[in-house]
Amino acid sequence: MSKIIKNLKQFSTSNDRFEGAHLLCPGCAHSIIVRELLNCTDDNLVIANATGCLEVCTAVYPHTSWDASWIHIGFENAATAASGAEAMYKTLKRKGRLKDPNKPVKFVAFGGDGATYDIGFQFLSGAVERGHDFTYICLDNEVYANTGGQRSSSTPRGASTTTTPAGRVSYGNKKYKKDMVAIMAAHGAPYVAQVAPNKWKDMVKKYQKALATKGPVYINAMSACTTEWKFPADKTIDISDMGTDSLVFPLYEIENGTKLTITYRPKNIVPVRDYLGVQGRFKHLFKKENEHVIEEMQKAVNEKWELLQRREEVGV
Amino acid sequence: MEYKGWDQVEAGAVLPSFSQKSCDVVNQKQEERNYADTNSYTASVSDWRVFKPVFNKDVCIDCQNCWVFCPDTAIVSRDKAMLGIDYDHCKGCGICAEVCPTNPKSLIMFFENEENEEVLSQWPEKKKKEK
Structure with a gap:
């Protein structure tokens, strides 16, 4: 049974199951995303967590921040742990060995972008292909933030990271960001979506839909990182706003691998330049010799938005 | 322990x-x-804080924006009303003050060593909209 959330006031009566005093940086968007997932449902949750910022900071011995069943597993196999738990639950239910078989249990896996795009890619692909009933949420901060900011395959073009530093000869990362949402949709997953923490209602709706969907669900959550994106801690929501309004992070969902719906259309589309300008990792792009990268990025964003709109129109 | x-x-x-x-x-x-x-x-992570948010109940409209965007579960909301800040868990990131929609803001960041009562008595006046 899903919880009905009409407005923010009613949502605020939820009892938090994610406790404070975890050790994530002040202003980290990870905990906003996670809190909303735990608050949007009344069901019991089994959470598998890949290594990454979220795991390292929420379960520092001797404290845990989780009021739900939570397991930490290796860097690559959050999806595997969730699918294993789900398979075991199904078996125990069939054999009649559950104490409360009618109580709904949902299986959720959290992973950072490193654990999802790079290291856990094969495992996630396998779990989605096997069709386990679980939700995978990727907290996409576009960098290996926990180990000091190395580039991942989610890092956008032009970003300066510790392994792709910008300087005299380089403008930072030269590769384009991997389109993970499209890859997961191509697996034929029943529900795939992209969310951002600033649009809380859109996020809650997608979470609830994801938990209600039977089968594997992949959600890509934009998570602004104050440390590696280099902006002041209080600007997390502002930067997320800019990300969604400049269409660098368009909010959309894909059902059954084909039916695409855009869930948020910004009234005023902000130029990508503005989104880049507020982040320290793109500072070097505003030098004269690097201006072409911004133009290329704007072009890529426009093309992607055009593609999304056309796909929505045609319904494929 | x-x-x-x-x-x-x-x-x-x-x-x-x-x-x-x-x-x-x-x-x-x-x-x-x-x-x-x-x-x-x-x-408690209260020793992380350099700036602290101070809550003014008189200006607050209970919109709960701060509650939903707080990363540290440090905004105490009960029965649709905002009660205050849990200073044990607040890290002073300032998101709550940033997303507060009232005029003047009902959450403002101050230095950690300032007294809450003193700050509340000198709360800024309503600002006129610039045209």
């Missing part, structure tokens, strides 16, 4: 969130729960 040494921690350790069996956490408010010592609710 008593800390174990590095050689006393058992591999694959379990950290219980509650001291007794808890089945109905979703319907319990935070103050009603029986937290174990190993729950981070019992810990």
